[in-house]
Amino acid sequence: MRLTDEQLLVHTGSGDLDAFDELVRRHQGTAWNIACRFLGSPAEAEDIVQEAFLKILAAAPRYRPSASFKTYLYCVVSRLCLDFRRRPKSESYEEAPDRPDPAGAPDDCLAGGERQRRLREGLDRLPANQRLALVLRHHEELSYAEIASAMGISVKAAESLLARARRALQEFIESTS
Amino acid sequence: MAHCPDYRRHIEAYADGELDPARSESVRRHLAECDDCRRRLEALSSLASILRDLPVPAPPANLAGRIGAQARRRFGQPPAGMPVDGLAVTLRWWRQSVWAARLAAATLLVAVCLAGAYSGIRLHDFLANTSPPADFASGQPDPRQIQLDTYTNTFSFLPQGSPAKDYLALLGERE
Numbered sequence: 001m002r003l004t005d006e007q008l009l010v011h012t013g014s015g016d017l018d019a020f021d022e023l024v025r026r027h028q029g030t031a032w033n034i035a036c037r038f039l040g041s042p043a044e045a046e047d048i049v050q051e052a053f054l055k056i057l058a059a060a061p062r063y064r065p066s067a068s069f070k071t072y073l074y075c076v077v078s079r080l081c082l083d084f085r086r087r088p089k090s091e092s093y094e095e096a097p098d099r100p101d102p103a104g105a106p107d108d109c110l111a112g113g114e115r116q117r118r119l120r121e122g123l124d125r126l127p128a129n130q131r132l133a134l135v136l137r138h139h140e141e142l143s144y145a146e147i148a149s150a151m152g153i154s155v156k157a158a159e160s161l162l163a164r165a166r167r168a169l170q171e172f173i174e175s176t177s
Numbered sequence: 178m179a180h181c182p183d184y185r186r187h188i189e190a191y192a193d194g195e196l197d198p199a200r201s202e203s204v205r206r207h208l209a210e211c212d213d214c215r216r217r218l219e220a221l222s223s224l225a226s227i228l229r230d231l232p233v234p235a236p237p238a239n240l241a242g243r244i245g246a247q248a249r250r251r252f253g254q255p256p257a258g259m260p261v262d263g264l265a266v267t268l269r270w271w272r273q274s275v276w277a278a279r280l281a282a283a284t285l286l287v288a289v290c291l292a293g294a295y296s297g298i299r300l301h302d303f304l305a306n307t308s309p310p311a312d313f314a315s316g317q318p319d320p321r322q323i324q325l326d327t328y329t330n331t332f333s334f335l336p337q338g339s340p341a342k343d344y345l346a347l348l349g350e351r352e
């Protein structure tokens with residue numbers, strides 16, 4: 001019988017690392033997509049995904065299956081993404097958007113297209129919390145309440161973040177087209 | 178009819194499917210009549226569409242394996258076949274249990290301890306207050322030895338070195 005995510009996490013909390021492996025296999029894509037879209041850098045996204053799952057493993061013995069695992073995962077990845085952007089910056093995609101890449105940017109989250117390049121640039125210019133709200137809404141299709149829960153803010157604040165993010169992004173795209 | 182500003186602030190929530198059915202229907206009727214608000218909705222839909230289409234590379238093929246390896250390095254795991262430390266399992270169970278299960282376990286533990294202490298006191302009193310048969314040659318069994326044997330048999334499942342076994346051995350030596 002296929003165990004639910006929540007059951008797997010309870011097993012993980014009892015020291016079953018095979019259960020943990022299964023959780024990682026099931027949800028690495030979700031964590032990766034959020035981190036990569038938010039950060040714009042696969043290398044940084046990989047660090048965030050690893051850190052997120054190891055945090056989940058460390059906290060597993062205290063896990064109570066009161067919320068879905070996916071909600072928990074969104075919360076952990078979101079906080080790590082925001083914390084990552086608050087750290088003193090080393091060189092990053094955000095700081096060097098025009099960095100030439102002799103290999104034709106094989107690692108970039110962007111894959112061609114002027115409109116997508118502008119969109120990526122516009123996203124990178126947004127404040128981190130606005131960008132994260134957009135990623136959670138448009139890529140993970142979370143409701144306002146789920147975004148609020150993942151980011152640890154009120155539903156009203158989530159709605160307001162989204163509105164400001166969309167306005168700023170549209171203005172940026174229009175100004176550069 | 179309400180003016181555009183009354184609706185405009187709801188258009189995003191409408192596009193996101195966050196309005197209740199009545200308000201959603203009201204906005205939908207307004208959109209059918211208002212070009213400005215309809216253009217605003219179309220702009221939002223277009224933005225949503227290009228955001229959704231923003232490509233993302235697939236995660237590295239060995240990402241899950243690397244996370245699993247790091248987990249094992251950082252948190253370790255007893256080798257296959259090795260029994261997990263009983264105290265660690267008990268502590269983990271305690272941390273993960275709901276308060277009702279903890280209360281039940283604590284009550285059971287106290288009850289077992291009290292029952293053990295009570296039995297020990299009874300046995301001690303019995304041995305202290307009962308005289309051996311006056312005439313050993315009569316072949317009458319010693320009631321104190323019978324009682325002691327009963328307790329020893331009752332606790333035969335206990336491992337050597339447990340406090341209960343030691344206590345019974347001590348009483349036996351005294352007799």
